[in-house]
Each structure stands twice: as C-alpha cells, then as structure tokens.
Amino acid sequence: MELPFAESYKIKMVETIRRSTRTEREEWIKTAKYNLFNLKSDQVFIDLLTDSGTGAMSDKQWGAMMVGDESYAGASSYYNLKNAIKNILGFDYFMPTHQGRAAENVLFSALVKEGDCIPGNSHFDTTKGHIEFRKAHAVDLTIDIASDTEAYHPFKGNVDIDKLEKYMAENAAKVPFIIVTVTNNTAGGQPVSMECLREVRRVADKHNKPVLFDSARFAENAYFIKIREKGYENKTVKEIVKEMFSYADFMTMSSKKDAIVNIGGFIAMKSQEVWRQCSTYNIMFEGFVTYGGMAGRDMNALSVGLDEGTEFEYLETRIKQVEYLGNRLKEFGIPFQSPAGGHAIFVDANKILPNVPKEQFRAQTLAVELYLEAGIRGVEIGALLADRDPETRENRFPKLELLRLAIPRRTYTNNHMDVIAVALKNVFDRRDSIKSGLKIMWEAPIMRHFTVELDKA
Numbered sequence: 001m002e003l004p005f006a007e008s009y010k011i012k013m014v015e016t017i018r019r020s021t022r023t024e025r026e027e028w029i030k031t032a033k034y035n036l037f038n039l040k041s042d043q044v045f046i047d048l049l050t051d052s053g054t055g056a057m058s059d060k061q062w063g064a065m066m067v068g069d070e071s072y073a074g075a076s077s078y079y080n081l082k083n084a085i086k087n088i089l090g091f092d093y094f095m096p097t098h099q100g101r102a103a104e105n106v107l108f109s110a111l112v113k114e115g116d117c118i119p120g121n122s123h124f125d126t127t128k129g130h131i132e133f134r135k136a137h138a139v140d141l142t143i144d145i146a147s148d149t150e151a152y153h154p155f156k157g158n159v160d161i162d163k164l165e166k167y168m169a170e171n172a173a174k175v176p177f178i179i180v181t182v183t184n185n186t187a188g189g190q191p192v193s194m195e196c197l198r199e200v201r202r203v204a205d206k207h208n209k210p211v212l213f214d215s216a217r218f219a220e221n222a223y224f225i226k227i228r229e230k231g232y233e234n235k236t237v238k239e240i241v242k243e244m245f246s247y248a249d250f251m252t253m254s255s256k257k258d259a260i261v262n263i264g265g266f267i268a269m270k271s272q273e274v275w276r277q278c279s280t281y282n283i284m285f286e287g288f289v290t291y292g293g294m295a296g297r298d299m300n301a302l303s304v305g306l307d308e309g310t311e312f313e314y315l316e317t318r319i320k321q322v323e324y325l326g327n328r329l330k331e332f333g334i335p336f337q338s339p340a341g342g343h344a345i346f347v348d349a350n351k352i353l354p355n356v357p358k359e360q361f362r363a364q365t366l367a368v369e370l371y372l373e374a375g376i377r378g379v380e381i382g383a384l385l386a387d388r389d390p391e392t393r394e395n396r397f398p399k400l401e402l403l404r405l406a407i408p409r410r411t412y413t414n415n416h417m418d419v420i421a422v423a424l425k426n427v428f429d430r431r432d433s434i435k436s437g438l439k440i441m442w443e444a445p446i447m448r449h450f451t452v453e454l455d456k457a
C-alpha cells in the first residue's frame with residue numbers, strides 16, 4: 001500500500017486556542033462593527049485573516065535570532081541577508097524595509113510620478129494604494145479566465161501578453177515599469193507561468209522598460225511551475241526561483257509571506273543606480289540602509305526563512321494543505337476559485353449569496369456568517385477592498401466577490417481544515433435564508449477595508 005502524505009516537520013512548541021459560543025460571537029462582532037479586523041485575536045478560534053506574518057518559525061530560525069547582530073551599521077545579520085538574497089534570488093543590491101508596503105513606498109518614491117501608468121497582472125491592495133496615492137494608475141491586464149472561478153487554467157495569475165503588447169504600444173511613454181505579482185494574490189493566489197514571465201520580459205525589452213516582481217509568494221509560484229509547467233518537473237525549486245528572477249530588474253518583498261518570518265521586507269535590484277535612488281528614501285522612511293526598520297535578529301531569521309521557504313518538502317506540505325481544504329469544500333459543493341491557490345482558498349460569495357444585493361457587500365456578509373458559525377476569521381476580497389474610484393468617488397464593484405481563507409504557514413493541522421470546511425458547509429446549507437447584508441457607517445478615504453465600520457443593512 002502506498003504510504004499517505006504527511007507533514008515534513010514535527011511540532012516543538014504549541015499555543016492554546018479557545019472555542020467560543022455563538023452568543024459571545026454575536027456580541028463581539030457587533031462591537032467590532034462587523035469588521036473582522038476589529039476582533040481581538042482571543043475572540044477567534046481559527047484565524048485565517050491572513051497568511052502574512054502569522055506562520056510558525058522553525059527551530060533553525062529561532063536559533064538564528066539568538067545570534068542576531070544589532071549593530072546600527074554593517075551588522076553581520078545584514079550580510080547574512082545580503083548573501084541569502086544573492087544566492088537564492090540572484091540580486092546584487094538590496095535594502096531591508098520593515099515590511100512589503102514599505103518596500104513599495106521606498107521604490108515608488110524613486111520611480112513613480114503623477115500621471116504614470118503601471119500595467120501588470122492584478123496589483124495587490126497596498127501596491128495599488130501606493131500607486132494611486134501618487135496620482136498614478138494601476139492597470140490590471142490579468143488574463144480574462146481568472147475571473148471565471150470554475151474554469152481551470154494552470155496559471156490563472158498570468159498577465160495577458162496580447163493586452164500588454166497593445167497597452168505598451170499605445171502608452172509606453174507613461175509607463176515607468178511593468179509589475180508582475182507572483183503569485184497573483186488578488187486573483188486567488190494563482191500562479192504565473194515561467195513562459196509568461198519570459199514574455200513580460202520580452203515586451204519590456206522591446207520598450208526598454210524595467211520589470212518589477214511583487215514577490216511576496218514567489219516560492220509558492222515556483223512550486224506551481226515545477227508541478228504544472230512542462231520542462232520544469234526535474235528542476236529544483238531553487239533553480240526555478242533563480243530563473244524567475246532572471247527576468248526581473250527589481251523585486252519588492254513582503255518577508256511575512258514566503259520567507260516565513262513575522263515581520264520584515266526588502267527591495268532587491270540589479271542596478272546600483274536604482275539602489276542609490278532608493279537609499280535616500282529608505283533612510284528617511286525606514287532606517288539606515290543596512291537595517292531599514294528590521295532588527296538584526298529578524299534579518300537573521302529572514303535569511304534562514306528564505307532558504308527553508310524555497311525547499312520543495314516544505315512547499316509541498318503547505319500547498320497540499322490548502323488543496324486538502326479545497327477538496328473538502330468541493331465535496332460539499334461550495335464554489336471557490338479553482339484550482340486552489342497557493343496560500344488560500346477564495347470562496348465565491350457571488351454564487352453563494354446572490355440574494356444579498358451587491359451594494360450590501362456579499363463577501364463581507366459571508367465572512368461575518370462564517371465567524372458567527374464557528375469563530376473562524378476570513379477576510380473580504382470584494383467591493384470593500386476595491387475601494388471607491390479616486391475620481392468619481394463611486395463604489396467599485398469588482399467582478400469577483402471573494403471570501404479569502406488564508407492558511408498560515410506551519411500553523412494549523414488538517415483537523416482544523418475539517419472544522420473550516422464543515423462550518424462553511426453549515427453556512428452554505430442555510431444560504432437561502434441570508435437575504436440582507438451590511439451597510440457602511442464610516443470609512444477611511446483610502447484602503448477603507450482595514451478600518452471600515454459597518455452595520456446590518
């Protein structure tokens with residue numbers, strides 16, 4: 001008999017989590033203004049708000065933290081990280097930042113100006129925020145099939161190369177760089193193929209433009225290339241990662257994702273000139289160029305995390321867990337963005353709650369229902385996140401209303417996945433009785449979803 005699959009690690013330290021009653025949760029979510037970001041963590045049983053900074057570090061990472069060098073300038077921890085970035089990702093220059101959006105802030109301060117247009121696949125919310133804050137435009141040229149949650153495509157995160165060619169032919173003068181987000185978070189944690197990365201490079205070269213990879217989940221992307229793209233089955237994840245970044249001029253990184261640390265980020269680049277342009281902004285916003293808002297011990301943990309995060313056995317364990325949850329939902333007939341993405345399951349709220357008017361935020365309504373059902377915290381990827389149009393101030397209603405269930409790395413077991421699946425099934429079974437959603441009582445002018453206050457519509 002073939003042996004079943006099992007995790008490539010064992011557990012050395014645990015943290016207690018607590019179930020609650022439905023009555024308690026009803027009170028808590030009301031106090032939280034129906035915004036799951038406002039809940040206290042001990043009001044949550046299984047926390048799928050994000051996979052960002054919520055993973056479990058390894059014994060080797062904790063060990064590395066103990067020998068962190070906290071020198072202001074030139075710390076050995078900085079050089080450990082510099083070596084890891086050079087060896088694993090292939091970039092000669094880098095600077096640490098406190099997290100991914102800080103990397104965007106520094107790089108975009110140097111490269112983006114008013115009126116610029118930045119085409120690519122789907123921009124992550126902070127990326128778009130940093131672009132629109134500078135009165136520039138984020139142009140989403142993801143392949144159309146990405147918005148059909150039931151259609152299969154092995155690389156649903158791809159940039160549509162025909163659209164990109166056409167866009168560049170007409171608008172190249174306004175484009176400071178092309179951006180590719182790997183994996184495509186907004187489209188459901190969907191990977192981008194190596195072929196697509198190569199084609200983006202070709203189009204960029206034609207117009208003499210640089211390419212930025214927003215790289216939060218680059219290792220999960222590399223795993224999918226190995227599993228799904230012809231010609232890569234016998235390459236190691238590390239070899240694939242090297243080839244991926246050979247097509248980029250610079251990368252921004254949220255280390256809280258695939259580098260398995262709780263905080264941190266960086267920008268890496270091939271050009272010393274770009275490094276110089278960024279250094280002033282880094283010193284102004286983040287910290288000196290050899291620590292950029294990170295403690296030495298955190299840079300050490302990050303160097304080890306980059307190595308562990310690009311190991312096949314780790315990635316297989318992780319992505320198979322996400323797939324396991326997807327398969328349980330499929331058994332129950334619950335619609336989600338398929339195939340399952342790298343870091344999360346994106347449940348299709350338009351299909352589950354068509355009776356709730358879209359103006360009443362279907363995905364947020366579903367998120368609140370799942371919390372009430374079992375204390376599980378997901379996050380809305382829908383109209384709240386899409387914000388208002390910066391010019392007309394009208395609500396933007398994206399094609400997809402998704403409830404994202406992000407799985408923290410090395411944190412929960414498949415028993416937890418079973419609880420999530422059954423809780424969602426219970427909500428799914430009573431979907432026809434859910435006829436109204438939520439209304440906004442207060443919102444911030446930009447990136448409103450983090451702090452929005454809602455009430456029952």
Ligand SMILES: *Cc1c(COP(=O)(O)O)cnc(C)c1O
Nearest residue numbers: 099100101124126185214216254
């Ligand atoms: C998380 C993320 C960011 C922002 O990183 P933070 O560390 O949260 O600031 C940028 N892009 C993508 C694709 C992300 O997933």
